[in-house]
Structure formats: structure tokens, C-alpha cells
Amino acid sequence: MTNILEESGFDPNRKLRIVGTSPVKPDGRDKVTGRAKFGADLALPGMLVGKVLRSPHPHAIIKFIDTSRAQALPGVMAVVTRDDFPEIPPGTGEGDLTRNVMAREKALYDGHAVAAVAATSESIAKQALKLIRVDYEKLPHVIDAVEAMAPGAPILHEHLRAEGIKGAEDKPTNVVERQEFRMGDVEAGFREADVVIEREFRTCPIHQGYIEPQACVANWTKAGRVELWCCTQAHFGMRDNLASILDIPKEEICITGAEIGGAFGGKTIMYAEPLAIQLSRKAKRPVRIVLNRNEVFRATGPVSGTHSRIKMGVTRSGRFTAAEAEMVYQCGAFTGSMYYNGAQTMFTRYDLKNAKAVAYEVVSNRPKVNAFRAPGVPPVVFGVESVVDELAKAIGMDPLELRLKNAATEGYTTIYGETFGPIGFVETLEAAMKHEHYRAPHSGPNCGRGVAAGFWWNRAGDTSGKLRITADGSVNLLLGTIDIGGSRVSMCMMAAEELGIPLERVSAVIANTDQVSYNRLTAGSRVTFSSGIIVVDCARQAIAELRRRAAAAWNVSEQEVVYEDGTCRLARAGGAAPLSMAELVKRGGPISCSSTLAVTGAGPGFGVHIVDLEVDRETGGVKILRYTVVEDAGKAINRHQVEGQYQSGAAQGVGWALNEEYIYGEDGRLQNPSFLDYRMPVASDLPMIEAVIIEVPNPKHPYGLRGVGEVPVVPTLAAIANAITSAIGVRPYELPMSPPRLLKLIETAGTSKS
Amino acid sequence: MAAKIQVSTTVNGEQRRFQCEPQQTLLDVLRDELALTGTKEGCATGDCGACSVMLDGRLVDACLVLAAEVQGKKVETIEGMAQGEELHPLQRTFLEHNGSQCGICTPGMLMAARALLERNPDPSETEVRYWLAGNLCRCTGYDKIIRSVLAAAKEMRGA
Numbered sequence: 009m010t011n012i013l014e015e016s017g018f019d020p021n022r023k024l025r026i027v028g029t030s031p032v033k034p035d036g037r038d039k040v041t042g043r044a045k046f047g048a049d050l051a052l053p054g055m056l057v058g059k060v061l062r063s064p065h066p067h068a069i070i071k072f073i074d075t076s077r078a079q080a081l082p083g084v085m086a087v088v089t090r091d092d093f094p095e096i097p098p099g100t101g102e103g104d105l106t107r108n109v110m111a112r113e114k115a116l117y118d119g120h121a122v123a124a125v126a127a128t129s130e131s132i133a134k135q136a137l138k139l140i141r142v143d144y145e146k147l148p149h150v151i152d153a154v155e156a157m158a159p160g161a162p163i164l165h166e167h168l169r170a171e172g173i174k175g176a177e178d179k180p181t182n183v184v185e186r187q188e189f190r191m192g193d194v195e196a197g198f199r200e201a202d203v204v205i206e207r208e209f210r211t212c213p214i215h216q217g218y219i220e221p222q223a224c225v226a227n228w229t230k231a232g233r234v235e236l237w238c239c240t241q242a243h244f245g246m247r248d249n250l251a252s253i254l255d256i257p258k259e260e261i262c263i264t265g266a267e268i269g270g271a272f273g274g275k276t277i278m279y280a281e282p283l284a285i286q287l288s289r290k291a292k293r294p295v296r297i298v299l300n301r302n303e304v305f306r307a308t309g310p311v312s313g314t315h316s317r318i319k320m321g322v323t324r325s326g327r328f329t330a331a332e333a334e335m336v337y338q339c340g341a342f343t344g345s346m347y348y349n350g351a352q353t354m355f356t357r358y359d360l361k362n363a364k365a366v367a368y369e370v371v372s373n374r375p376k377v378n379a380f381r382a383p384g385v386p387p388v389v390f391g392v393e394s395v396v397d398e399l400a401k402a403i404g405m406d407p408l409e410l411r412l413k414n415a416a417t418e419g420y421t422t423i424y425g426e427t428f429g430p431i432g433f434v435e436t437l438e439a440a441m442k443h444e445h446y447r448a449p450h451s452g453p454n455c456g457r458g459v460a461a462g463f464w465w466n467r468a469g470d471t472s473g474k475l476r477i478t479a480d481g482s483v484n485l486l487l488g489t490i491d492i493g494g495s496r497v498s499m500c501m502m503a504a505e506e507l508g509i510p511l512e513r514v515s516a517v518i519a520n521t522d523q524v525s526y527n528r529l530t531a532g533s534r535v536t537f538s539s540g541i542i543v544v545d546c547a548r549q550a551i552a553e554l555r556r557r558a559a560a561a562w563n564v565s566e567q568e569v570v571y572e573d574g575t576c577r578l579a580r581a582g583g584a585a586p587l588s589m590a591e592l593v594k595r596g597g598p599i600s601c602s603s604t605l606a607v608t609g610a611g612p613g614f615g616v617h618i619v620d621l622e623v624d625r626e627t628g629g630v631k632i633l634r635y636t637v638v639e640d641a642g643k644a645i646n647r648h649q650v651e652g653q654y655q656s657g658a659a660q661g662v663g664w665a666l667n668e669e670y671i672y673g674e675d676g677r678l679q680n681p682s683f684l685d686y687r688m689p690v691a692s693d694l695p696m697i698e699a700v701i702i703e704v705p706n707p708k709h710p711y712g713l714r715g716v717g718e719v720p721v722v723p724t725l726a727a728i729a730n731a732i733t734s735a736i737g738v739r740p741y742e743l744p745m746s747p748p749r750l751l752k753l754i755e756t757a758g759t760s761k762s
Numbered sequence: 763m764a765a766k767i768q769v770s771t772t773v774n775g776e777q778r779r780f781q782c783e784p785q786q787t788l789l790d791v792l793r794d795e796l797a798l799t800g801t802k803e804g805c806a807t808g809d810c811g812a813c814s815v816m817l818d819g820r821l822v823d824a825c826l827v828l829a830a831e832v833q834g835k836k837v838e839t840i841e842g843m844a845q846g847e848e849l850h851p852l853q854r855t856f857l858e859h860n861g862s863q864c865g866i867c868t869p870g871m872l873m874a875a876r877a878l879l880e881r882n883p884d885p886s887e888t889e890v891r892y893w894l895a896g897n898l899c900r901c902t903g904y905d906k907i908i909r910s911v912l913a914a915a916k917e918m919r920g921a
């Protein structure tokens with residue numbers, strides 16, 4: 009028998025009843041009535057309040073920690089410090105993990121955890137933190153990644169040697185690694201070009217900005233098991249990481265994922281969870297830790313700031329001849345920027361033969377970065393798509409036409425070695441060019457239009473889940489992947505479609521780590537694709553079992569049984585009455601099917617953004633007038649969910665391009681750790697965002713879908729920068745284009761655009 | 763430790779009594795003492811609107827109200843928005859238009875939107891956007907939230 013990965017059963021002519029519509033999601037009702045249980049919403053009997061003490065210094069040796077006064081405070085049930093965590097050598101993956109959740113030798117950023125307490129009330133816990141004495145020896149710090157690379161810069165990790173840099177292997181450095189990707193002959197390619205443009209770009213670290221701070225409840229049970237409830241995208245990964253840093257067998261940890269109030273990549277790693285577990289172990293009571301917003305900004309998240317230099321060549325007739333990039337990603341105190349994603353995908357979407365991308369990752373005294381939609385990609389695509397815009401102007405070609413002329417198609421082999429199957433970049437570009445938005449005039453003083461394109465490969469990987477048919481013939485899905493973007497409804501839709509039953513008969517729950525096999529985290533736009541394959545695989549097994557049962561009941565061969573719309577009937581007319589799912593469950597008991605696969609076959613995604621905006625020359629403010637996202641979804645399972653992904657990607661990109669940034673003082677402390685000073689887009693900052701769904705199917709999936717969560721943020725920064733250029737006649741090379749920066753840019757431009 | 767304060771108040775039409783510390787906020791008490799966790803905390807500094815509730819008919823951030831202040835007042839939260847099984851039109855349109863994605867901002871959005879429609883049954887898109895500017899959402903780009911509110915307004919006007 010072929011497996012679903014070899015033979016997906018995709019049929020472009022299949023008549024669909026449910027897939028491709030926009031039904032209400034099953035988890036919606038609890039969300040609009042306040043009943044959904046998010047990370048901070050669980051309370052257990054006897055539960056204590058956990059609080060974390062954090063370093064106020066960006067870089068300091070921790071000489072000693074005296075917790076005796078805190079411990080003596082009535083109501084304090086446990087205190088933990090570095091001494092409560094097993095020693096793991098620095099410079100290993102786990103060594104970094106444990107040092108990030110609790111500082112050991114040194115505090116490496118403002119906000120780095122140094123101790124935690126559990127107490128009977130919030131106020132006692134806060135008071136206890138004040139009673140902990142930490143003796144710090146302050147060290148010089150470095151915030152900027154380029155400065156951190158310079159000779160003589162303060163060194164964060166004595167053990168760090170630059171991998172990939174010749175001659176630097178024997179000296180401590182802040183450079184984590186250098187990676188290079190190349191194809192063809194870049195020098196020869198540039199010689200063929202009529203126009204070569206080379207520019208430098210900078211972006212600032214931003215935060216994922218989920219509205220729900222990280223929260224968890226840990227319970228070290230009498231039996232010595234760890235029960236953890238938390239809002240995470242990666243419950244299996246977290247289980248494994250906790251096991252290794254706390255030295256607990258994996259099997260003794262069970263993690264239940266709460267409803268998750270936004271994540272976007274920022275909830276893929278652990279923060280306070282191991283602290284809560286160790287506190288619970290000591291206090292012998294459940295412990296809840298809910299981070300506050302200040303902690304979320306100072307100690308979780310952010311996305312790398314980048315410096316990049318990008319060079320591209322084009323012929324007069326509009327063919328790219330070569331592309332080259334060098335970029336530096338700051339990753340905060342520990343590795344995690346996923347700089348290699350940027351290097352591999354930044355030019356991917358153009359059918360370049362000659363390309364080279366070199367990326368460095370550099371530590372500095374900032375919180376360890378974490379993933380954010382298309383991790384590592386948007387800030388460097390900002391540079392690439394800005395240069396493409398300049399090239400189009402230089403040769404007098406429409407910017408989308410230039411992209412279309414160079415669009416990668418099926419059969420193109422990328423810089424990272426993948427040969428594309430069916431992809432929809434051309435269709436996406438053509439749809440954007442034909443769209444009424446692109447054809448509509450845009451004029452008015454200080455108004456401009458920008459376009460940009462983006463790519464993300466989409467992910468797959470280990471996935472496991474179950475499908476059960478219960479006594480009344482309803483279907484329950486047990487999914488191993490956390491639902492962060494509305495995947496549950498799409499799973500129910502695929503199951504209902506496959507089984508030919510009404511959507512209302514299908515429900516879905518997210519499994520804890522005891523209930524199904526290992527699942528790779530929810531990230532990289534892998535879940536609707538991968539878990540969808542698991543669901544369809546299970547549904548097909550269930551149908552086979554239903555047919556087996558009907559065949560046995562009628563004493564015929566399985567070939568003579570037809571399954572249709574939730575019932576089995578005899579293929580030939582007449583004879584026995586059809587048997588429903590409920591009746592078949594009565595004969596032989598509940599049906600349970602499971603599927604565990606290392607899923608492959610994710611289809612690459614491409615998007616094109618069109619934005620109109622207006623610049624206020626007096627305030628430096630930018631008003632987004634119109635925004636259109638055109639993107640290939642392969643197949644939209646639930647159209648509303650897909651549109652929501654497109655719209656949020658654009659909105660987050662607007663924040664990234666225009667306002668969001670981490671601002672540090674001379675003292676190395678974060679100056680804007682609040683939603684008041686860290687300015688994310690609000691409703692009045694944005695217009696409606698038009699989502700145009702292109703569907704070039706990915707035949708590796710039974711319904712043809714591609715991931716859709718990452719691409720929507722990739723082109724935004726450049727689209728906005730290109731629109732600003734079109735509005736004021738001068739190009740921003742640095743983001744965010746916040747009012748003060750934009751005013752300065754306007755000043756340097758001098759006279760207004762004529 | 764300061765002595766606890768006795769407070770008696772009405773929450774979603776029910777008489778409730780609780781004890782609180784002087785520095786505790788209404789948000790703390792709703793969530794931790796009264797087990798009404800539908801009201802969310804996104805910032806605790808009045809910047810995100812996730813904790814929006816009604817206090818004597820006024821829309822407030824529960825994180826900026828001291829619990830002791832609600833003595834004798836009327837508090838309304840998301841848990842009181844539906845009438846039994848019957849959803850408020852806003853709750854229904856948020857479902858139909860997918861105005862709730864992850865859902866963490868949703869209770870606050872709904873409370874704020876209901877307060878808007880009570881004083882302005884026929885708001886323009888711009889009016890909805892400015893009214894909701896104090897409620898952050900990171901998931902939706904606001905598009906579907908605004909559509910949900912406009913659809914509910916239309917339905918409630920009987921248009």
C-alpha cells in the first residue's frame with residue numbers, strides 16, 4: 009500500500025462541500041464568551057504565585073545571591089536560584105537553554121532571570137523579591153551587533169569561537185557563526201549586468217507583540233511527575249528541553265497546551281516554565297508564573313536587528329544577472345536568530361543563476377532572540393526588494409513586470425538546493441498586476457505606492473494525531489499540533505470533507521504530550537499542511553474500517569461495499585439497508601485510528617504586496633491609505649482563516665516598518681518595555697486590508713494546500729519603504745521609519761517631490 | 763501586610779462580596795478572587811484594552827481600577843454578555859466574520875464595541891477604528907474585527 013506522502017490523492021476536479029468555505033470555528037464560541045482557557049486562566053487548589061527577579065544590568069558577574077531574608081518571609085514557600093539547576097557546560101545547546109532561563113555565571117542582559125520565588129500571594133511574592141540580595145560585578149556591555157564584532161568589544165561568552173571564520177578559531181568572539189550559500193559565478197554575473205546597484209540596510213529588533221504574556225502552571229506531583237500547563241507553540245519540544253535541563257526523564261513530564269493568546273514564533277522556547285517546576289518541586293504545591301508586559305519585553309522574544317549589504321545586477325532588458333548579500337544578525341545573548349533562513353530565502357523567488365549570501369550571527373547584551381513569522385527573512389528581504397525597486401527605476405521598467413520577468417518557475421533549483429515543484433509565483437505576480445488596486449491611479453502630493461514580493465518555503469516534519477468515531481457516530485480529532493492560527497477548524501473541515509459528514513459532527517482537541525507521539529512545534533506554516541495530512545490519513549483508515557465492518561455484517565467482500573456521506577451501502581442495488589457510522593460503531597465498538605508520519609512535501613509560498621500611503625511632511629507620520637496582499641495558498645481550506653493570516657502579516661509588517669523598535673539607553677537598559685512606548689499598530693492606524701487568495705495547488709497535499717502564515721509578513725517592509733520612496737522621492741535604508749527618522753530623511757532630501 | 767478590605771458589589775447582575783488588599787486592581791480580583799477569567803491581562807498598565815469592562819455603565823480598563831473602588835458599584839464583564847445560550851449580536855458577528863483569531867483580545871474588544879454601539883448605533887468605519895484604538899490586537903490586522911462590529915451595528919439597527 010502506498011502511503012499518503014507518496015500518494016496524496018489530490019484531485020483538482022474533486023467536488024468539495026466544505027473545504028474552501030468559511031464556517032465558524034469550533035473554538036470560537038468559547039472565545040467570544042470568555043470561557044476559553046488561556047495560559048493564565050488555570051487555577052489549581054493550593055496554587056502559589058511565582059515571581060521572577062531579573063537583572064537590572066546588561067552584563068555583570070553574579071558573585072553571590074543571598075535569599076535567606078526572602079526565605080524567612082512568612083508566606084514564602086520556595087526560592088530558587090542558579091543553584092537549583094543542574095550544571096550543564098556552557099557552549100552546548102542545553103547549556104545555553106539553561107543559562108537563558110536562569111543566569112549562572114553572568115547576567116547577560118537587562119531582564120535576565122536571577123532568582124524566583126513562590127508565595128501564597130502576589131504581594132508577598134513581590135515583597136520577597138525585594139529581600140533577595142544579588143551581588144553583581146558590572147562589566148562593560150555591548151548592544152549593537154556590528155560593535156560587538158569589532159576588536160576589543162566586551163565578550164559575552166569566553167567559550168565562543170567563530171565557526172566558519174578562518175583564522176579566528178582560537179580567540180573568544182561574539183560571532184556565533186558565519187554561513188555562506190552560493191550558486192553559479194557571481195563575478196561573471198555582475199560583468200553581464202548593465203546596471204549594478206549596491207546598498208546597505210539596517211533594521212531594528214522588534215517584539216512579536218502577542219497580547220498574552222507567557223504563563224504557566226507547574227505541578228510537581230507526589231508521584232514525582234511533572235504536570236505543566238502553559239501557552240506554548242512547542243509542547244513536545246519544551247518537554248524534551250525541560251527533561252534535559254532539569255535532568256528529569258521525558259516520560260515524567262506531561263505538558264498540556266493552553267489556548268494561546270498569540271505567539272507568532274515567540275512562544276517556541278521556554279522561559280519561566282523550568283522556574284515554576286523547580287519552585288513546585290521545592291514547595292510541594294502547584295506554582296503559577298504569569299509574566300508581566302515589562303518582563304515580556306525585557307526577557308522574551310525579540311526578533312533580530314540586522315545590517316545587510318545587498319548588491320544586484322540587471323540587464324537593460326530586465327534580466328537579473330547576479331545577486332550578492334552580506335548580513336549581520338544580532339541574536340541577543342544566545343544564538344537563535346535563524347540567520348541561515350534569511351541567507352537562503354532572501355533572493356529565492358527569482359530564477360537567479362549566480363548568487364551568494366553570507367550571514368553572520370552575533371551575540372550582544374540583549375535578550376535572546378526568538379522566531380517571528382518567517383524567522384530571519386523579512387529584514388533582509390527589505391533590502392533585496394528595495395534594490396529590485398531601484399533597479400526597475402534605473403532601467404525604466406514597471407517594478408512588477410521586472411519581477412515577473414525574473415520569476416522562478418517549476419524546475420528552478422534554489423541556492424539551498426531545492427528544485428521547485430509546481431509553484432505559483434508567476435500567477436501571484438500576474439494577479440497583482442491585474443488587480444484593480446495596481447491599476448488605479450495614485451496621486452496627490454506626498455502620496456506613493458510601493459510593491460514587493462516575498463517567499464517562504466513552508467515547513468512539514470514529524471506529526472502525529474488520532475481520529476475517533478464515538479458511539480453516536482460523531483468524530484473527534486486528537487491533534488498533536490498546537491493551534492495558534494485557527495488550524496483546528498481547518499482540521500475539522502478536512503475530516504468532515506473526507507468522511508462526507510456535516511462539519512457539526514466533528515470536534516477537535518489538542519493532545520497533551522502523553523496522548524500522541526512526538527510532534528514538531530507549530531511553526532513555519534507547517535500545521536494545517538502536516539496535521540491536515542494526518543487527519544486525512546486517519547479518516548481514510550476509518551473509512552476502510554467502516555467498510556470492513558459493513559462487509560462482515562453483510563457477509564460480502566469489502567469491494568462490494570461503498571462508503572458515501574457517512575454511511576456504508578452495498579454497491580449493487582437492493583439487498584441490505586445502508587449502515588450509518590453510529591450503527592457500524594455499535595458493531596465492534598468505537599473506532600480509533602492514528603497516524604504518525606515524518607511529513608514531507610510542503611509547497612513553497614509566494615506573495616506580492618501593494619501599498620498606497622501618504623507622508624505627512626510636518627510630523628513625519630505615515631498614513632496607510634490602501635493595502636492589498638496577493639498570495640498563493642495552494643488551496644484555502646478555510647478562507648476566513650487564510651485572509652486573517654494575510655491581513656495580520658501586513659499589519660505586523662506595518663508596525664515593523666514604521667514604528668516598532670527596541671530602544672536602549674547608554675546604561676544598556678531597555679527604555680521602552682511597555683505598549684505605551686513600544687508602538688504597535690492600533691485599529692485607527694490601518695485601513696481594511698484586502699486579501700487576494702491565489703490557488704496553485706500543491707499536489708503533495710490531499711487538498712492542495714501550502715502554508716500561509718509566514719509569507720504575509722515577508723514583503724511588507726520593502727513594500728512600505730518603496731511606497732515612502734515613491735511619496736517623497738528619497739529612499740529609506742533604515743527601519744523603522746518612525747516620525748523622527750522620516751523627518752530627518754525628508755530634510756536630507758531637501759525640496760519636495762515635483 | 764495591610765488589612766484586607768471588604769467589598770460588596772454587583773457583577774453581571776449578581777451580588778458579590780470579596781476581600782482585597784488595598785493595591786489589588788479590579789482585574790486582579792475578577793480573575794483571582796471571583797474566578798471570572800474572561801477578562802484578560804495584556805499589560806496591566808492601561809495600554810492594551812484586554813481588560814475592558816463596564817463600571818456603572820462606563821467602559822474602563824479593569825487594570826486601572828482599584829478593587830476597593832467598586833464598592834456598591836455595578837461591574838459588567840464578558841461573562842455577562844450572552845443571555846444564557848443566546849449570544850449578543852456582536853458575539854455572533856465576531857464568530858461569523860472571524861473577528862476573533864487567537865481570542866485573547868476578544869473579550870475586551872467585545873466589551874468596548876458594545877459600549878460604542880450603546881452610544882452610537884450607526885458608527886462609520888472610522889468611528890469604530892478610533893473607538894477601538896485602545897484595544898490592541900496582534901492577530902487580525904483589525905480588518906475582520908471592524909467588519910464584525912459594523913455588521914452587528916447594522917443588525918442591531920434592524921437595517
Ligand code: FES
Pocket residue numbers: 802803804805806807808809810811812813814823824825826
Ligand atoms: S491589561 Fe488593562 S489595559 Fe492592558
Ligand code: FES
Pocket residue numbers: 219269270861862863864865866867868898899900901902
Ligand atoms: S485575536 Fe489575537 S490578539 Fe486579537
